[in-house]
Amino acid sequence: MAAPLIDITRELLADQFNRAITYLRISVTDKCNLRCVYCMPERGLPWLPKADILSYEEIAQLVSAAASVGVRSIRLSGGEPLIRKDLPRLVQEIAAIGGIDDIALSTNGLLLEEQIDALLAAGLKRVNVSLDTLREDRFMEIARRPGLDRVLSGIDAAIARGLAPVKINCVVMRGYNDDELAAFAQWTRERAVYIRFIELMPVQENLDVQRDAYMSADEILERVRAIGDLHAVAGPGGNGPARYFAFDGAPGAVGVISPLSHDYCERCNRVRLTADGRLRLCLFGDHEIDLRGPLRSGATGADIAGMLQAAMLIKPERHHLKLGEAASRMRAFSEIGG
Numbered sequence: 497m498a499a500p501l502i503d504i505t506r507e508l509l510a511d512q513f514n515r516a517i518t519y520l521r522i523s524v525t526d527k528c529n530l531r532c533v534y535c536m537p538e539r540g541l542p543w544l545p546k547a548d549i550l551s552y553e554e555i556a557q558l559v560s561a562a563a564s565v566g567v568r569s570i571r572l573s574g575g576e577p578l579i580r581k582d583l584p585r586l587v588q589e590i591a592a593i594g595g596i597d598d599i600a601l602s603t604n605g606l607l608l609e610e611q612i613d614a615l616l617a618a619g620l621k622r623v624n625v626s627l628d629t630l631r632e633d634r635f636m637e638i639a640r641r642p643g644l645d646r647v648l649s650g651i652d653a654a655i656a657r658g659l660a661p662v663k664i665n666c667v668v669m670r671g672y673n674d675d676e677l678a679a680f681a682q683w684t685r686e687r688a689v690y691i692r693f694i695e696l697m698p699v700q701e702n703l704d705v706q707r708d709a710y711m712s713a714d715e716i717l718e719r720v721r722a723i724g725d726l727h728a729v730a731g732p733g734g735n736g737p738a739r740y741f742a743f744d745g746a747p748g749a750v751g752v753i754s755p756l757s758h759d760y761c762e763r764c765n766r767v768r769l770t771a772d773g774r775l776r777l778c779l780f781g782d783h784e785i786d787l788r789g790p791l792r793s794g795a796t797g798a799d800i801a802g803m804l805q806a807a808m809l810i811k812p813e814r815h816h817l818k819l820g821e822a823a824s825r826m827r828a829f830s831e832i833g834g
């Protein structure tokens with residue numbers, strides 16, 4: 497039998513496919529202050545009852561258990577994480593946990609400028625900002641709320657605080673924002689930003705638009721190449737699935753994230769914790785286990801660590817996402833954390 501690619505010891509979280517799981521993405525709320533057309537209906541979603549949402553203390557307990565079995569990086573997401581009260585307190589609690597050496601945030605940027613100093617003081621290391629258009633009228637169409645200027649101020653604030661590279665996540669949709677690919681890419685020639693173009697993924701909420709609006713990473717790159725030659729570059733580190741390319745001499749880079757056209761499941765190093773305390777083994781698919789119940793019934797850190805290790809047995813080898821088809825029982829990205 498071939499030797500395992502990694503050392504599967506009791507200290508490591510490793511799945512059946514020799515993937516070490518070192519990265520935990522946590523949704524801290526299912527609520528959002530935007531209503532992006534590909535993510536949430538205009539009326540919002542039936543929000544989780546407050547009592548179902550993990551408290552900061554509970555999240556910190558779960559992170560401690562995860563750290564004890566090898567999780568090293570945490571990303572806070574949502575919904576919109578910055579609408580949850582006093583997020584810096586959670587960052588501070590997580591930063592104090594031994595073994596955790598990276599805490600990042602995914603945000604739509606609306607509240608970033610006003611919170612960034614407190615977040616950095618608490619121990620935040622990196623930030624990704626989602627932005628799908630550079631035009632205010634279109635921001636209203638895609639996000640169904642105003643605020644482009646606030647998002648741009650948030651990005652500026654992050655860069656000004658030295659949080660380089662700031663990654664910008666842009667979901668590309670034919671007929672919505674595909675004519676802005678060049679404008680986004682042009683940014684990377686001027687600033688140390690990493691623009692990551694994301695293929696639109698099918699969820700129940702967007703099946704009607706997804707089929708026509710989907711653009712593959714190859715097509716996206718072809719459009720970007722129209723404004724200059726790109727060469728492959730190493731990414732800015734971190735845990736991401738993106739492939740990066742840069743124009744000659746540019747301080748930033750263009751990335752593509754292609755879950756549909758070129759999946760990266762074989763490199764998967766992550767699991768997710770939903771706002772209501774379920775460990776989600778794959779963004780797509782139904783593989784999840786409840787950690788909140790055991791935690792509230794008195795499970796110890798060692799018990800939770802054991803549950804995390806046992807959960808590795810059901811982490812699927814890959815997703816089977818198809819264009820125009822939502823994964824079965826797919827939860828909204830806002831609940832899972834995207």
Ligand code: SAM
Binds near residue numbers: 626702
């Ligand atoms: N509110 C935060 C934000 O805007 O980054 C965090 C949560 S949001 C659900 C995380 C990421 O998922 C965003 O970059 C968003 O654009 C992306 N996303 C949501 N639904 C998506 C979909 N159907 N396809 C591709 N990306 C999606």
